[in-house]
Amino acid sequence: MARAEKRPRRSLRGFLILVALVVISGAILWSQGDLISPVQSTAMVISMSSGEDGFAMISDRSALPGSAETVAETAADAHAEVSTETSVETSSTAAEQPEAAAVTTGTMTLETFTAELATAGVDVEAVSASMSAEGRSLENLLAVVNSGRTTVADLAARLSGDSAQPPSETESETESTSLLDFRWEELGSVAYNLWVILAATAAVIVIARPAGWVVNRMKRVQRPVTP
Amino acid sequence: MAAQLLTRKAVPQARATSKFRLNKTRLNVYLDLLLTGVFIVEMEEHFTGLALHEVLGLLFAVAFVLHIVLHWDWIVSLTRNFFKKLLHESRVNYVLNVALFLDMIFVTISGILISRTLGLSLSLDQEFQRTLQTLHMVGSELVLIIVALHVALHWKWIVTNGSKYLFGWIPKLRRST
Numbered sequence: 001m002a003r004a005e006k007r008p009r010r011s012l013r014g015f016l017i018l019v020a021l022v023v024i025s026g027a028i029l030w031s032q033g034d035l036i037s038p039v040q041s042t043a044m045v046i047s048m049s050s051g052e053d054g055f056a057m058i059s060d061r062s063a064l065p066g067s068a069e070t071v072a073e074t075a076a077d078a079h080a081e082v083s084t085e086t087s088v089e090t091s092s093t094a095a096e097q098p099e100a101a102a103v104t105t106g107t108m109t110l111e112t113f114t115a116e117l118a119t120a121g122v123d124v125e126a127v128s129a130s131m132s133a134e135g136r137s138l139e140n141l142l143a144v145v146n147s148g149r150t151t152v153a154d155l156a157a158r159l160s161g162d163s164a165q166p167p168s169e170t171e172s173e174t175e176s177t178s179l180l181d182f183r184w185e186e187l188g189s190v191a192y193n194l195w196v197i198l199a200a201t202a203a204v205i206v207i208a209r210p211a212g213w214v215v216n217r218m219k220r221v222q223r224p225v226t227p
Numbered sequence: 228m229a230a231q232l233l234t235r236k237a238v239p240q241a242r243a244t245s246k247f248r249l250n251k252t253r254l255n256v257y258l259d260l261l262l263t264g265v266f267i268v269e270m271e272e273h274f275t276g277l278a279l280h281e282v283l284g285l286l287f288a289v290a291f292v293l294h295i296v297l298h299w300d301w302i303v304s305l306t307r308n309f310f311k312k313l314l315h316e317s318r319v320n321y322v323l324n325v326a327l328f329l330d331m332i333f334v335t336i337s338g339i340l341i342s343r344t345l346g347l348s349l350s351l352d353q354e355f356q357r358t359l360q361t362l363h364m365v366g367s368e369l370v371l372i373i374v375a376l377h378v379a380l381h382w383k384w385i386v387t388n389g390s391k392y393l394f395g396w397i398p399k400l401r402r403s404t
Contacts, residue, residue: 011383011386014386014390180279181275181276181278181279182274182275182276182279183273183274183276186271186273186274187274189270189271189273189274190267190268190270190271190274193266193267193270193271193371194267196371196372196375197263197267197371197374197375197378197379199375200372200375200376200378200379201375201378201379201382203379204376204379204380204382205379205382
């Protein structure tokens, strides 16, 4: 009897712990920018792989060397987020120079962004070339800046060192073949996967009760009670 | 009365022999924990690196097959009774598991086909390989969603057996202190 009473208490405690875990880890992941919905990440995967020359597994994305590749990854992510806000203004000069097309967002245009990068000492053309080799453009980086994930100064600091060494073709092919080559800065993505599983569990537990009630009602309707 | 005495004697004997027997539930708990751990790490290719990603993928495939073998009785019995009851939790579970199984097979096979560090060097058409890579990535994202639902539907089992086999030592520790 006592055991039967303990069981629902234990499951309630388990559920509360689960919800607390989901909320706390969700908040941590959100603050680190690792929290994106699975639908969004799938859309991101599709959009990343849609480019003709730009397709690459994540380990291949080293054309933008060093630390910049992480920026490029988040850029692709953020690009999906802000693409609805982005509008392309085409002018007569822009038709002649497609690279210089002014992309207006809520905060910064592509022109001002490239100008600021250039004044910060970044070889914008080299970065642009390496990104276009991946099927991306400077707009991705602009999207990251406009989303508030990083500043132009921070981005310039990361890129300035890299732009001095233009990316070679062999660089994109070099991938680590050693087994234990963890990138610990990506640990948030692993935590995100675990979070999705826990969040889905909590959601299913919450939904299961009304769903169960509906199923029981349907069963009763199908099988009327006989006196 | 004699029968009762016999059963009372038989129970401790059975317990004694079960110590040396393989506990299927315990094995399931440990295997599922391994599967979950490997899966969430393996999903992030940019965390592990390509070489480990591919090796873990193969390890996961083996563990996945073992997981199915351990649940074979459930699969057989539910396949036989699938059309008997229309509304049942196990039916939802079954449909989800079939989807997971098919998706997992696709992801594993496509992963093997596009592998670059396993030394298979399959000379596939580049365009086909690209498409396969895209589908491999999308398929793995889908696996994450289905696995999340799979775990959610087995939550009761996980809580019951997880607390028993993974955290069962805590009450014993409390009692001893």
